[in-house]
Amino acid sequence: NAGVTQTPKFRILKIGQSMTLQCTQDMNHNYMYWYRQDPGMGLKLIYYSVGAGITDKGEVPNGYNVSRSTTEDFPLRLELAAPSQTSVYFCASSRRTGGYNSPLHFGNGTRLTVT
Amino acid sequence: GENVEQHPSTLSVQEGDSAVIKCTYSDSASNYFPWYKQELGKRPQLIIDIRSNVGEKKDQRIAVTLNKTAKHFSLHITETQPEDSAVYFCAASWTNFGNEKLTFGTGTRLTIIP
Numbered sequence: 001n002a003g004v005t006q007t008p009k010f011r012i013l014k015i016g017q018s019m020t021l022q023c024t025q026d027m028n029h030n031y032m033y034w035y036r037q038d039p040g041m042g043l044k045l046i047y048y049s050v051g052a053g054i055t056d057k058g059e060v061p062n063g064y065n066v067s068r069s070t071t072e073d074f075p076l077r078l079e080l081a082a083p084s085q086t087s088v089y090f091c092a093s094s095r096r097t098g099g100y101n102s103p104l105h106f107g108n109g110t111r112l113t114v115t
Numbered sequence: 116g117e118n119v120e121q122h123p124s125t126l127s128v129q130e131g132d133s134a135v136i137k138c139t140y141s142d143s144a145s146n147y148f149p150w151y152k153q154e155l156g157k158r159p160q161l162i163i164d165i166r167s168n169v170g171e172k173k174d175q176r177i178a179v180t181l182n183k184t185a186k187h188f189s190l191h192i193t194e195t196q197p198e199d200s201a202v203y204f205c206a207a208s209w210t211n212f213g214n215e216k217l218t219f220g221t222g223t224r225l226t227i228i229p
Contacts, residue, residue: 004148031213033215040124042220043204043219045217048214058162058215071122090158092214096213096214099211101210101214103161103164105213106159106160108157
C-alpha cells in the first residue's frame with residue numbers, strides 16, 4: 001500500500017512553460033486535493049475532487065487546471081508557468097463516508113521552481 | 116470563510132520541557148480541529164485531532180484542548196524530545212463538508228534544544 005504518490009519530486013521550469021504534476025493514490029479514497037505550500041505559510045487549497053469526473057476550485061486556483069478521470073489519479077496542470085508558482089505542491093486524499101471525513105493523507109510533495 | 120491564526124511562529128524549548136502552540140478560529144460553525152506535524156522536507160502527517168463535542172484529547176505525550184466559547188484550541192507536548200522538532204500546523208473545518216473546507220494556520224516551527 002503505497003498511499004499517495006507524487007511525481008516528480010523536483011522540477012525547474014522556465015517562465016511560460018507548462019507541466020503536469022502527477023498524483024496517484026491506492027487507498028480507494030474518494031476525495032483528492034492539491035495544496036501549495038509557500039515558505040512560512042500554511043497550506044493553501046488549489047483544487048479538489050470529490051470523485052471521478054468531479055472537480056472544484058479551492059482557495060488559489062488561478063493558473064492551474066485539474067482532471068479526475070479515475071478514482072486513483074488526480075493530475076495538476078500548470079499552464080504558462082510564472083515565478084509566483086514557485087512553491088512546494090502537495091497532493092492529498094481522504095475518504096468521506098456517511099458524513100465522516102478521514103484525515104488527509106499527503107504525498108511527499110513536488111518542489112517546483114519557476115525562473 | 117474560516118480564518119485560523121496560529122502562535123507562536125517559532126518556539127524553542129529545552130529537551131524535557133513542555134511546548135504549547137495556540138490557534139484561534141473565526142467561524143463558530145467549525146467543529147473539527149486537526150494538528151499536523153511536518154518534519155523538514157517531508158509530508159505533513161496528522162498527529163492528533165479533536166471534535167467540538169469534547170474539550171480535551173490526549174495521546175501519550177500529546178494533548179489538544181478546545182475552548183469553543185473563546186474559539187481557540189491548543190496543542191500541548193510534554194516531555195519534549197529531539198524528534199519533536201518540526202513544523203506544526205493547526206487547522207479547522209466544519210464536518211458537514213469534506214476536507215476541502217479545512218483551513219490551515221501558518222505553522223509553528225518547534226525546535227527542541229538538547
